[in-house]
Amino acid sequence: MAARATRSGEPRDTLNRERVLSAAIELADEQGIDALTMRKLAGKLGVEGAALYYHVASKGDLLDGMTDLVAAEIEVPLESPDWKDAMRRRAVSAREVFARHPWASAIMDSREHSGPAQLAYADRVLGTLLAAGFTPRAAANAFLILDTYISGFQRQQSSLALPEGVETFDVAEELLAELPPDAYPSLLAIAADFAVNPHDEVAVFDLGLDLILDGLQRTLDSQ
Numbered sequence: 001m002a003a004r005a006t007r008s009g010e011p012r013d014t015l016n017r018e019r020v021l022s023a024a025i026e027l028a029d030e031q032g033i034d035a036l037t038m039r040k041l042a043g044k045l046g047v048e049g050a051a052l053y054y055h056v057a058s059k060g061d062l063l064d065g066m067t068d069l070v071a072a073e074i075e076v077p078l079e080s081p082d083w084k085d086a087m088r089r090r091a092v093s094a095r096e097v098f099a100r101h102p103w104a105s106a107i108m109d110s111r112e113h114s115g116p117a118q119l120a121y122a123d124r125v126l127g128t129l130l131a132a133g134f135t136p137r138a139a140a141n142a143f144l145i146l147d148t149y150i151s152g153f154q155r156q157q158s159s160l161a162l163p164e165g166v167e168t169f170d171v172a173e174e175l176l177a178e179l180p181p182d183a184y185p186s187l188l189a190i191a192a193d194f195a196v197n198p199h200d201e202v203a204v205f206d207l208g209l210d211l212i213l214d215g216l217q218r219t220l221d222s223q
Contacts, residue, residue, distance in 0.1 A: 020045065025066050028101070067107050091149075126140070133223065
């Protein structure tokens with residue numbers, strides 16, 4: 001018997017879980033996680049809504065699968081004698097992943113179940129810290145502190161994102177023109193600096209990351 005066709009004309013048996021999850025990620029990236037519905041996802045895939053439930057059990061299962069695919073994009077620390085370099089590499093990778101998928105970190109934090117990619121990620125990060133000499137409790141604390149910083153930084157950057165074509169020095173120049181010169185001297189001093197030196201998101205992230213890693217090094221040295 002020939003495979004039944006989807007609305008797009010493709011054989012129905014070409015639809016699988018990975019294709020459903022990938023399409024859901026694309027939809028969330030394009031329109032935001034609040035816009036993701038099973039109906040819209042079915043339309044994007046060119047199938048009837050009921051067909052999705054052969055591959056995902058529920059909306060919750062869909063979100064679990066999506067976050068696990070995103071987690072698989074993050075560089076997992078490999079065995080390295082330099083734990084700080086390993087943590088820095090994975091932090092930079094995670095920030096870049098969350099920049100591509102601005103909805104992902106908040107959804108990851110809200111899920112009750114972790115998939116195999118998320119578990120492998122956590123295991124390798126903790127394993128790297130334990131191998132460096134951190135106690136189990138200190139390794140867990142370090143993981144929490146680093147992930148809180150990575151996720152929080154990228155969420156803030158996403159929420160403060162400027163419209164396309166608008167730069168930070170444009171906003172700074174507007175503030176300089178609009179605010180009374182004597183009312184907010186500190187704010188105006190910062191705006192004046194930003195009008196000349198635009199915001200460097202990567203440099204700011206690296207600065208905060210280095211401060212955290214240096215603090216964790218002091219914790220390790222004191223054990």
